[in-house]
Amino acid sequence: MKFFISAALAGLLLLSGCASMAPADSSASADGSAIWARSATGSRAPTLPTGTLSPIQARDNASRGGVATLSAPADLWERIRRGFAMPELESDLVRDREQWYASRPDYIFRMTERSRKYLFYIVEELERRNMPTELALLPFIESAFNPQAVSSAKAAGMWQFMPATGKYFELKQNVFRDDRRDVLASTRAALDYLQKLYGMFGDWHLALAAYNWGEGSVGRAIAKNQRAGINTTYLDLNMPMETRFYVPKLQAVKNIVARPDSFNTQLPLIDNHPYFDSVTITRDIDVALAAKLAEVPLDDFKALNPSLNKPVILAAGTPQILLPWDNATIFQRNLEAYTGARLASWTVWVAPATMKVADAARRAGMSESELRSLNNIPPRMLIRAGSTLLVPRQAHHENDVTERIADNGQVAFAPEIVLRRTVVKAGRHESVASIAKRYRQTPSSVAEWNKVGAGAAFKAGQQVVLFLPVQPRAMAKAKAKSATRVVAKAAARGKPAKAPTTRVARR
Numbered sequence: 294m295k296f297f298i299s300a301a302l303a304g305l306l307l308l309s310g311c312a313s314m315a316p317a318d319s320s321a322s323a324d325g326s327a328i329w330a331r332s333a334t335g336s337r338a339p340t341l342p343t344g345t346l347s348p349i350q351a352r353d354n355a356s357r358g359g360v361a362t363l364s365a366p367a368d369l370w371e372r373i374r375r376g377f378a379m380p381e382l383e384s385d386l387v388r389d390r391e392q393w394y395a396s397r398p399d400y401i402f403r404m405t406e407r408s409r410k411y412l413f414y415i416v417e418e419l420e421r422r423n424m425p426t427e428l429a430l431l432p433f434i435e436s437a438f439n440p441q442a443v444s445s446a447k448a449a450g451m452w453q454f455m456p457a458t459g460k461y462f463e464l465k466q467n468v469f470r471d472d473r474r475d476v477l478a479s480t481r482a483a484l485d486y487l488q489k490l491y492g493m494f495g496d497w498h499l500a501l502a503a504y505n506w507g508e509g510s511v512g513r514a515i516a517k518n519q520r521a522g523i524n525t526t527y528l529d530l531n532m533p534m535e536t537r538f539y540v541p542k543l544q545a546v547k548n549i550v551a552r553p554d555s556f557n558t559q560l561p562l563i564d565n566h567p568y569f570d571s572v573t574i575t576r577d578i579d580v581a582l583a584a585k586l587a588e589v590p591l592d593d594f595k596a597l598n599p600s601l602n603k604p605v606i607l608a609a610g611t612p613q614i615l616l617p618w619d620n621a622t623i624f625q626r627n628l629e630a631y632t633g634a635r636l637a638s639w640t641v642w643v644a645p646a647t648m649k650v651a652d653a654a655r656r657a658g659m660s661e662s663e664l665r666s667l668n669n670i671p672p673r674m675l676i677r678a679g680s681t682l683l684v685p686r687q688a689h690h691e692n693d694v695t696e697r698i699a700d701n702g703q704v705a706f707a708p709e710i711v712l713r714r715t716v717v718k719a720g721r722h723e724s725v726a727s728i729a730k731r732y733r734q735t736p737s738s739v740a741e742w743n744k745v746g747a748g749a750a751f752k753a754g755q756q757v758v759l760f761l762p763v764q765p766r767a768m769a770k771a772k773a774k775s776a777t778r779v780v781a782k783a784a785a786r787g788k789p790a791k792a793p794t795t796r797v798a799r800r
Contacts, residue, residue, distance in 0.1 A: 369412055369563040374551055376419065376426030379497045382544040384528060386537065390545035395556040400437075401549070402561065408438040409563045410596060411451065415480055417567075422484060425497065427547050431483075434542045440474045440599035450474040450599075452483035462486060468668070468681060468702045469607055475600035476615060477571070498527035498540050506536040569597055570621035571613045577637035577693040580604050586631065587616050587624035603667075603683050605639040610699030640686040641694045646678045647707060657684035668704055677705035712760040719751035728757055 366372035394401055415429045435453040436442035443449045447456060450473040456466060462482035464472035472478040490500035490508060494515075503511040514530040523529055527540055549556045574583075580601060584594035595601070597615040606614065616624055642657055653676050654664040664670065668682050676682070681702035719728065725747055729736040740747040742758045751757060 366565050369416065369565050370550060370560055372565050373412075373416060373426045373429055376416070377547065377551070378425035379427050379547075382498060382527070382540055384541060386541035387544045387548070390538070390542050391548055391556065394545055394549055395558060398558060401558060404433055404437045405561050405563075408432070409561065410568050411438065411440075411476055411480075412563060413565070413567050414476065414569070418480055418484055422488065424484065424488065427543065428484070428487060430543060430546050430550065431501075433546050434539065440476065440479075440596070448473075450479045451476070452479045454479065454482065458486070465610070465700060467610075467700070468683075468704050469603055469610055469699060470600045471602060472600050476569075476597065478600070496527070499530075501540050501543065502527055502530070502532065502536050505539045506532060567618050569615040570618050572616055572621050572624055573613050574606065574608050574611075577608050577640070578606050579636065579638050580606060582633075582636060583614060583624070586627040587620045588627070589617060589620050593617070603639070605637050605683070607641075607694045607699040609694055609696035635686065637693070638686055639683050640691055641681050641698055641702060642684045643698070644676050644678055644680045644682060647675050649675060649709070653682065657682065658687070659685055670704070671706065673709045674706040675709050677707050680704040680706075711763045713763045715759045715761050716756050717759060719753060719755045719757050721753045722750075723753070723755075723757075724748070724750045728759070732759055732761060734759065734761075 366375060411432070412429060415432075416426055419426050419428055432438045432451040436451050438451060440451045442451070442453065444453060448454060449456075449459075449471060452473075454462070454464060454473040456473075459466060459473045459482070462485055464475070464478055464482055466473065472482075487500060487504060490503045491497060493508060494500050494503065494511065499511060499515075511530070514532065515525045517531070518525045518529060549558050550560065553560050580594065580598075581591060581604065583606060584591045587594065594616075597617070598606075598611075601611065644653060650665060650670055651661045654661040657664060664682065664684070665672075670676065681698055681704060717728070717732075725739050725743075725745060726736050728734075728751070729739045732739075736747045739757070739759065740749065742760060743749075
């Protein structure tokens with residue numbers, strides 16, 4: 294009886310593993326191990342197997358299937374090679390770029406050394422999205438892996454985002470930070486954009502061309518070829534020279550990474566391990582102090598947090614910083630033990646009105662030159678009302694900067710108004726009020742300039758002093774006149790002279 298029960302249980306277990314593959318009305322299987330029958334309600338029910346039970350045998354071909362390797366790649370380069378998934382590009386331009394890179398081993402070594410801080414994270418993100426790992430090499434082409442790189446067209450960061458494209462992909466750009474340079478944010482935006490482009494064109498080479506040239510330009514080039522009955526692959530499109538070289542550059546770097554020995558190139562060892570860790574901060578803190586608490590050289594700290602524009606980190610806008618992997622714990626421990634008076638030496642002051650830089654500096658308790666340098670204020674400019682300026686923190690109990698200011702702070706300028714002393718003659722029945730109205734000045738200013746009361750009247754022909762703004766054209770004309778006089782005087786003395794250069798501001 295015990296044997297019968299054991300056999301029945303074994304039969305049920307065997308059947309349960311095959312249920313999803315059995316047909317609805319199958320009869321006995323070839324070995325007689327199972328029979329399907331229908332109950333009175335029409336549902337299928339298994340009957341117990343008949344005959345002698347045999348032990349399950351391993352299939353002869355069980356070892357023939359491919360088995361995924363469980364060993365981790367020895368280094369990050371090997372991991373990247375395993376994820377190559379883009380079609381190969383074969384062209385003379387690829388061979389030309391291979392030669393260019395291979396003949397500059399120092400340049401390749403500098404680029405790859407710089408990339409070690411960021412490459413692991415990028416590869417992780419690509420694998421998480423199931424994207425080709427060749428794309429991890431794209432910052433070599435865009436910026437040589439320099440997060441501070443800025444192009445002549447104002448593209449910035451490792452992934453070289455233009456300001457408008459950066460805003461479209463929610464990369465904050467304000468006086469305190471530029472997320473186009475942020476390692477995490479810019480990588481997220483770049484991969485979002487590349488996925489979007491691949492979805493549009495269905496081809497990685499065309500997606501990369503669109504990343505460089507713009508999706509509209511690539512779309513128009515494809516449509517033009519379609520109208521002409523020409524192929525629409527990357528190599529067939531009529532593109533600017535920069536875009537024509539773009540994918541061949543990436544293919545050349547890919548080939549060198551795939552076979553460095555073939556190009557007499559040595560790649561630096563980059564461990565298949567995270568370089569940095571993310572640490573949350575809850576209080577504003579000076580950049581220099583954060584680096585000190587993390588026991589990281591200041592340059593290395595800035596290389597991992599390149600989006601920061603100022604000497605202070607505003608926690609409301611930048612709630613996390615990146616630190617070398619082993620230093621994250623050190624930072625947390627030292628921060629908890631820190632007993633200094635304050636974490637941040639700087640705060641933000643919002644200008645209540647349009648004012649001169651000297652006046653703003655006086656109110657902030659700092660020198661004009663320091664205020665200009667810290668906030669990048671150009672000469673001959675006024676600070677507009679509402680501008681957010683970084684100024685010294687007056688007391689340790691001051692509140693941290695709010696999220697609204699940290700995320701949206703901007704500085705706006707207005708040209709400094711140059712006033713010139715002008716004397717006009719009063720007409721009949723003229724007063725301080727009528728003169729002020731005619732010249733668009735305030736009665737109090739006119740009264741002060743002429744040392745009279747605001748309700749005073751002037752005699753006909755009386756000289757009235759005004760300080761009126763000089764128009765830009767009038768200033769340029771006056772400078773040109775002055776230059777002509779200088780040349781004329783020098784000529785009269787028999788000496789050559791150069792006229793001073795007159796600068797006219799562009800609109």
